[in-house]
Amino acid sequence: MSFVNGLQCRECDQSYPKEPLSVCEFCFGPLEVVYDYEAIRPRLSREIIGNRAPNMWRYAELLPLDGEARVGGQAGFTPLVRADNLARRLGLKDVYIKNDSVCAPTLSFKDRVVAVALSKALEFGFDTVGCASTGNLANAVAANAASVGLNSYVFIPADLEMGKVLGTLIYKNNVIKIDGNYDDVNRLCSEIVGKYRWGFVNINLRPFYAEGSKSFGLEVAEQLGWRTPDCIVVPMAGGSLITKIRKAFTEMEKLDLIPDSRCRIFGAQATGCSPITTAVKAGRDFIKPVKPDSIAKSIAIGNPADGYYALKTMLESGGWGEDVSDEEVVEGIQLLAEEEGIFTETAGGVTVAVTRKLIGQGRISSDDLTVISITGNGLKTQEAVQGRLAEPAVIPARLSEFEETLPQVSAVG
């Protein structure tokens, strides 16, 4: 039941069959999955989708598998939370959080891309998979590979947060720490993929992997009542998610699932690793790589492969890109936790803080229905807030002691 015609280079339009390929062999441009939308049209309607199970596979026709998904059956369809408390703090009327910090099974949006990549790896007959990762992808590959008995090799920068490392090792796979940053890890992996017959989710499975991100955007539009928001703020690392959210909205328009979208798409980075937002603000149409230096490690990619298209996505949709300091990232994490009871990781702190900044600049206004994309869970990056929260009082287990301490405890709150 495949609706995939093949792959096509986004830069030079060269066509390729459905194969494990990382980039266009002629110009090194990214490869896009091309679907037969006319064949999909009669198979997808609001009603059909609405009657399916609450996971990302309710959009199976728009995902690049030939058969049933064999990995990550529970991934996706995370809550879209109406965030009135946060909206008040931000001075907006309608704010929603798309909360992938509870995506199954590893608490980040990477479960979506890995569900597709590993299902595809099985279709291609790989018995070993791998990835280069800033942490969330590592967790998702290790867990999902374990669930179907695939061998996995995960390559990470040596300085990742402990939660991300433990959350990979627990699945008893092969974890290799590289003495360097993510871009160094990627460089090594690009050489490994040429030598071993492995399915590397972000390299030779990249065209398929990246499609999994679309489900984030598809769900946002469905959960808003089959329409796109006025604004969506999306964290950017390699720049793939933001471009795929736009592709999702475009596909839904094409299939008449939603009215024409006028959604302005905003990209968020940490100032310590902001090659894409820097290009937006400088009015450049090329990305100058940087050496990452930020606590937002999950989005610390200095040389973003999809940066150019992320830039185009923001500008063509009428959006913009902004970045925030590490201090603001932590404030963003705390703001979301205190107002909405959602503990997000550093990338989420970036997105919340950038949203606040964009509102301050007047780029998002009070009437704009705004979706903030939360892509990962705060329990994985506890280092970011350690030492910044009030220490709990320790008292003997006596009521009098408690009552003596109460004013103090209340004062902390």
Next chain:
Amino acid sequence: MPTSVRIPVQLRTLTGGQEVITGTGGSVLEIIEDIDRQYPGLKDRICESEGKVRRFVNIFLNEEDIRFLENLQTAVTEKDELSIIPAIAGG
């Protein structure tokens, strides 16, 4: 002595399957021109028609992306190694 150049999988059809070739020159550009003389077509695949490095190609001098150095004008010695690497997604 010429400088070693590591070739990505995508370009090995032009180098007869070789992973590492050598080129002579004092800058990255001169070396690219030299390897293009030996393996015609290589420069076209690495650079756009105006001569700039293609958007999705990364060239490293040893461990450093040449965009952090002097781009194509970066000086190269015989002890250095150049690597040509496609841009990679991930996170």
